[in-house]
Amino acid sequence: MPGTPAPSVGTWLRVSDPERRAGATPRVALAALFTGLLTAWLLFDGLGVNLLVCGAATAVGAGFAARVAGRRIRPWTAVWSLLALALLVVPAWWDAGWPALLAAGGALALASLALHGGRRWAGVLFALPGLLWQPVPAVRWAWTSVQGRRLPGRGRIVPVLKALAVAAVLLTVFGLLFASADAAMADLLGNLSPDLDLGRLPGRAVLFVLGTATALGFAHMAAGPRRWDRTVIRPGRERRRLEWALPLVALNLMFGVFAVIQAVVVLGGADAVLSNTGMSRSEYARQGFWQLSVITVLTLVVVAVAKRWAPRTTDVDHRLARILLGLLCLLALAVVASALGRMWFYVDASGLTRLRLWVLVVEVWLGVVFLLLIAAGLTRRAGWLPRVVVLSGMLTVAVYGLMGPDAIVAEQNVTRYEQALKTDPHGAAIDLRNVRRLSADAVSALERLPEPQRSCALQLIGQELEGESRPWYATNLAAARARGILAQRPPVDSRAVGRTACDRAGLAYEDL
Incomplete structure (x- = not known):
């Protein structure tokens, strides 16, 4: 309206707040804790199928919060959600790290956009990084919501939990003392207690906190997203x-x-x-x-x-x-x-x-x-x-x-080398400094190279696959396929191939 003062930054931030936000139910809080435990257990060893599992658990918690808030799925919400799911398939399919990290970041941004919504430039661009400012308000929201609720059976459950905690502390203290005092007791307690690597506990604790906070952040968005579309952006002054x-x-x-x-x-x-x-x-x-x-x-x-x-x-x-x-x-x-x-x-x-x-x-x-x-x-x-x-x-x-970027790079270089062999067998060369730095995605293509090019190209990839032992949930299809190929026909040891042979085999080009 004429004469209306332009809104300040604080004004449009307040306007973008949700009209109402549903509280966090115990189901939402438990889903977030479960997601945190899954994150601490699965993501410590690397990215793979585990990222898809943790993403699904996070989506379940956000779905609980959205249902309590009375929100419904709209067409664009479904589009963003399905595309985020497709991005999470990348680490489960291919081994290359850069595309996996890029896909994971894109999936987080799309999930935020799916929960916030948005049509205008402000609504879309502010929604993409929306998760960044959610964790702290989300934890406060979950704590105040659950704290104010009367949980059924709380009078019976809380004393049991306190008793279990005290018993765990006592058994840990006295068990350590008995184990240090007697070797037979130490052997017995060692067989009864779970095999825990204490050096990994800090890292897993950090992952648990990140996983829980992320799940609560998405649930917080689902319960009441900011209306970034209402952000007032004044048009620029008209020029002549x-x-x-x-x-x-x-x-x-x-x-x-x-x-x-x-x-x-x-x-x-x-x-x-x-x-x-x-x-x-x-x-x-x-x-x-x-x-x-x-x-x-x-x-x-x-x-x-x-x-x-x-x-x-x-x-x-x-x-x-x-x-x-x-x-x-x-x-x-x-x-x-x-x-x-x-x-x-x-x-x-x-x-x-x-x-x-x-x-x-x-x-x-x-x-x-x-x-x-x-x-x-x-x-x-x-x-x-x-x-x-x-x-x-x-x-x-x-x-x-x-x-599969690494697979395409390897395929193009191998095909180019094969064509050069047909036209000029003595002058053909392949840039080994390029292809030998690729991930396990490239093994299927590099396998076609003749010796010693094949062994020179697969040495580093084979050593990396041999040196890492990941559980099924932290690996991917390309790495499993590469292990099978190299097990049937392992590359020749680098000492047998020799540095000079690898030099002659095609270290001919400079990387871009």
């Missing part, structure tokens, strides 16, 4: 048409010139690149890829800033903003295509690595974002844009993790 449009016109012209040059230079092939730049295709690709990637990200920033300060008083202003920003996004697609083309040239010349595959995936996603921005500019209502952009990003993370 010339002041705003002239920089964009100049930038569009520069992007257009770049697109024309790329069409002339790159589409002409390797010979055109060499004649116009004096560089090989690999050198040309490496020289400009990172700069083009930075330009892609900066263009998104320019679009966001220009949209905020664009003139919007008349229909002409709206139309001009759409045309200039849409043209900039369209030309940015040419930059994305050029960056992808350069990286493709580089991979074709030097092989694929983890980093090269990751930046290729990110660049493709940035291209999708520009397409979504263009589509939003062509429609009158673009309320779908924030959620679809996040959906595209999380789908990218899920696809990247589920496709």
Whole structure:
């Protein structure tokens, strides 16, 4: 309304509070404690199927809290929840650590978004890291809720628990004294007591606290989420048409010139690149890829800033903003295509690595974002844009993790080496410094290499798999498959292969 003062930061934080929050029932508290115990037991030895189990337990506790609050599942809630579940499958399927951590972080963010909801940019972006500020209020919420309830049978259960605690303390103290006094008693008590590694207790205690706090945090969100969509973001002050449009016109012209040059230079092939730049295709690709990637990200920033300060008083202003920003996004697609083309040239010349595959995936996603921005500019209502952009990003993370990056890197390098053997048997080489650092996901592809390349590539992976002994819940399908392959045909010992043989086998390229 005219004359209404702009809300302060404290005001919009208070407005985003839930209208009501259901209390934590004993079932919610017990589910959180159970999740904490599962976390302490399962996650100490590594990531694998255990992450999926702990995620399911956390979802059960949040479901109890949501049911008490009277919340219902909506379509977008189901979408975010199913995608979070797909992300948690990545550590159970593949062995590589980076995709597993990325998938776990994405699953936590999506679970927070599923419980908070959100349609606008503020609602979506503030909901993704929503778990970060939940644990302390959630523990306070659970304690006050359960403390104020009258539990059935409390008069009978509490004395029994106190008696068991006192008995445990007495047996521990006197048992240690008897064990130190008599060897036979020590042997008897050692056989009766569980085998506990006291050195692991602090780590398991930390995991128990983290697991319980995380479960309570999600239950706290489910019982009454913040309404981040109500966050008031004032539009930027309108700029004059010339002041705003002239920089964009100049930038569009520069992007257009770049697109024309790329069409002339790159589409002409390797010979055109060499004649116009004096560089090989690999050198040309490496020289400009990172700069083009930075330009892609900066263009998104320019679009966001220009949209905020664009003139919007008349229909002409709206139309001009759409045309200039849409043209900039369209030309940015040419930059994305050029960056992808350069990286493709580089991979074709030097092989694929983890980093090269990751930046290729990110660049493709940035291209999708520009397409979504263009589509939003062509429609009158673009309320779908924030959620679809996040959906595209999380789908990218899920696809990247589920496709097995290390397996793809190994497959591409092995296939490239096999093709080189057919054309030039004496000059063929594989970048062992790249492939031998991969995880167990790469074993199926590296197994096809001839000796001594095979043993040189599998030495480190075999030693890592042989040196670790994980329970079933902390391993993954790729590691189990790799152990089976290496058990049937183990790599030759490094002392038998020799450093010189591995050098001759193909340590030929530098990593990106």
